[in-house]
Amino acid sequence: MYRIKVDHNKCTGCRYCELACSLNHLTTAFNPKKARIRVMKKNGGFFPVISGPCTQAACNVKIDIVIGENVYDFCDLCRAACPYKEVFKDPNTGVALQCDFCGIDAPGPACVRWCPSGALSLVEVSSYI
Numbered sequence: 001m002y003r004i005k006v007d008h009n010k011c012t013g014c015r016y017c018e019l020a021c022s023l024n025h026l027t028t029a030f031n032p033k034k035a036r037i038r039v040m041k042k043n044g045g046f047f048p049v050i051s052g053p054c055t056q057a058a059c060n061v062k063i064d065i066v067i068g069e070n071v072y073d074f075c076d077l078c079r080a081a082c083p084y085k086e087v088f089k090d091p092n093t094g095v096a097l098q099c100d101f102c103g104i105d106a107p108g109p110a111c112v113r114w115c116p117s118g119a120l121s122l123v124e125v126s127s128y129i
Contacts, residue, residue, distance in 0.1 A: 002104060002122050004112060006048050010119035013046035015039050017111035017120060024102050024110040033091045036099040037111050048119060050099045050111070051088040 021035040032038070040047045088097040101122075102109045112120045 002101065002124055004050055004099070004101070004109060005121045005123045006050070007119050007121070008045065008047050010117045011039065011046040011048055012117045012119075013039055013041060014116060016114045016116060017048060020110035020114035021102075034097065036088065036097045038088065048111075051097055 015032070017037045018032040018035040018039060019030055021037050022030050022032055025036070026034060037048055037050045040049060089095065090097055099109075102111075107113055108122045109120075112122050
C-alpha cells in the first residue's frame with residue numbers, strides 16, 4: 001500500500017500539483033477547483049492538502065487557513081486524511097473529490113510526478129513516518 005507524503009518545508013507554492021491533478025482528471029482542461037490537492041498559504045508558508053486517505057500532516061499549531069471561500073482550522077490538515085471527510089467538493093456537482101492516486105499506475109500520481117521541489121513523494125506504508 002502506498003501513500004503520498006507531504007513535506008511542507010519543501011513546498012514553494014508553485015501549484016504545479018493542482019495543475020497536474022486537474023489535468024489528469026479532466027484531461028482537456030485546467031480547473032484547480034476540481035483538483036484533489038490544494039496549496040494553502042499561511043504566514044509565508046505553503047501547505048499542500050490532499051483530500052482523501054493518503055496524507056499525513058504534523059500537528060504543531062492551532063491556526064485558521066483559507067481554501068477558496070472556506071475557512072478551516074489547522075486540524076483540517078489531519079482530517080483531510082480521513083476517507084470520509086469531504087474537504088474538497090466539485091463546484092458543479094457537490095460531489096466530494098477524493099485523491100485516487102491517479103490510478104497509481106506507473107509512473108505514479110500526477111501531483112508527485114510534477115512537483116519540482118520534491119514536497120510530494122510516494123512512499124510505501126511500511127516506510128511511512
